[in-house]
Amino acid sequence: MSVNLENEYLSEILAQYDFPEELLGATRYGNGHINETYCVVCQPKEGDAIRFILQGMSQAAFPHPEELMENFVNITSFLQRKIREEGGDGKREALQIIRTKDRKNYYTDHNGKVWRLVPFIEDSDCYQQATPELFEESAKAFGRFQYLLRDYPAALLHETIKDFHNTEDRLKKFKAALAADKCGRAKDVAAEVEFVLKREADCSVALNAQREGKLPLRVTHNDTKLNNVLFDRDTKTGLCVIDLDTTMPGLSINDFGDSIRFGANHSAEDEKDLSKVNFDIELFEAYTRGFLEGAQGGLTEAELEYMPWGARLMTLECGMRFLTDYLDGDNYFRISYPEQNLDRCRTQFKLVSDMEQQFEQMGEIVKKCAAAANK
Ligand code: ADP
Ligand code: GN1
Ligand code: MG
Secondary structure (H helix, E strand, C coil), rough: CEEECCCHHHHHHCCCCCCCEEEEEECCCCCCCCEEEEEEEEEEECCCEEEEEECCCCCCCCCHHHHHHHHHHHHHHHHHHHHHHHHCHHHHHHCCCCCCCCCCCECCCCCEEEEEECCCCCEECCCCCCCCHHHHHHHHHHHHHHHHHCCCCHHHHHCCCCCCCHHHHHHHHHHHHHHHHCCHHHHHHHHHHHHHCCCCCCHHHHHHHHHHCCCCEEEEEECHHHHHHHEEEECCCCEEEEEEECCEEEEEHHHHHHHHHHHHCCCCCCCCCHHHHHCHHHHHHHHHHHHHHHCCCCCHHHHHHHHHHHHHHHHHHHHHHHHHHHHHHHHCCCCCCHHHHHHHHHHHHHHHHHHHHHHHHHHEEEHHHHHHHHC
């Protein structure tokens, strides 16, 4: 039987691995903006087909993929051990690298692109939008992720993307892209530029709190989108946190905030009709409850106090990043149509405005959930 490959160059990569019996094919998979993800299907002599996830690391996002892979292998081994110690199923609840024929953790292709292979976690689902119940489950999974890594030696982690959630630096990069105006697009985004410039001071809020010693550095995921957690199909509970490429020292409020940014609304990240884009305080409450439960009391008073800021800042920062990429010519986030990064930016800024209006209420909800969690 012929192998069905979506891209010819995949045969070079697949040839590095010992697959069980017959390789049937590899097709593009998932909704990630960064990596190149494929689902690989094999048919053993007996039994059901076996699937794998093959991923090529984005060269635009990750300047040192070999360091990223060192983090990946160390973190996943650590998680496997922790989960087993707690009586969980390491194989389903954490990712695990599959080595190449020559026992390497990854393969670097002829273009210098790094590839990794992991088992496909079967009987799981991945969501782009959630009900309050599912959102709360994802929060437990991300809170637990942080909890499981609480004594991971942070000094061993490479910083895979420098200044990833340094909002001041993101602002600086935005201003540089605006000044360079490589594609002549600045004239079309005056309102968005003004939106950012009015919020310059906000970009320093979490960083100031960190510099003042109020917010501790922890091992955090840093990309806590709803679609970076797999749910068990039967129980509908959070099963496995994936997309570990940016797991490195960071702030807990950013992990909290990035989930709120993506999940506490009922619209797509690139929705054009902004009247459909509304921050949902009920979803915010569901996530807060779940995150505090998953973190098992591991957050300080100051972290709790700054959680609403985490949501506002991750949303503002992400909007700024989309706008920067739009001005730069869309080199970082994958797009499927020309204005997509601008549309993404606009949804984020709409959500920021909503959060600003409901900020006090957000603080009250965190307090209420923290009090309930301590009972
Ligand atoms: P990206 O960095 O591009 O977002 P991800 O690691 O998040 O890449 O993977 C993209 C998508 O592929 C996920 O949202 C999920 O749907 C799917 N996926 C990734 N790893 C697995 C896995 N081990 N099992 C099942 N699905 C997976
Ligand atoms: C990217 O890889 P993915 O699609 O899970 C990005 C995040 C952004 C997100 C916006 C490494 O996440 O930081 O918040 O898009 N990941 C990286 O949707 O830049
Ligand atoms: Mg992802």
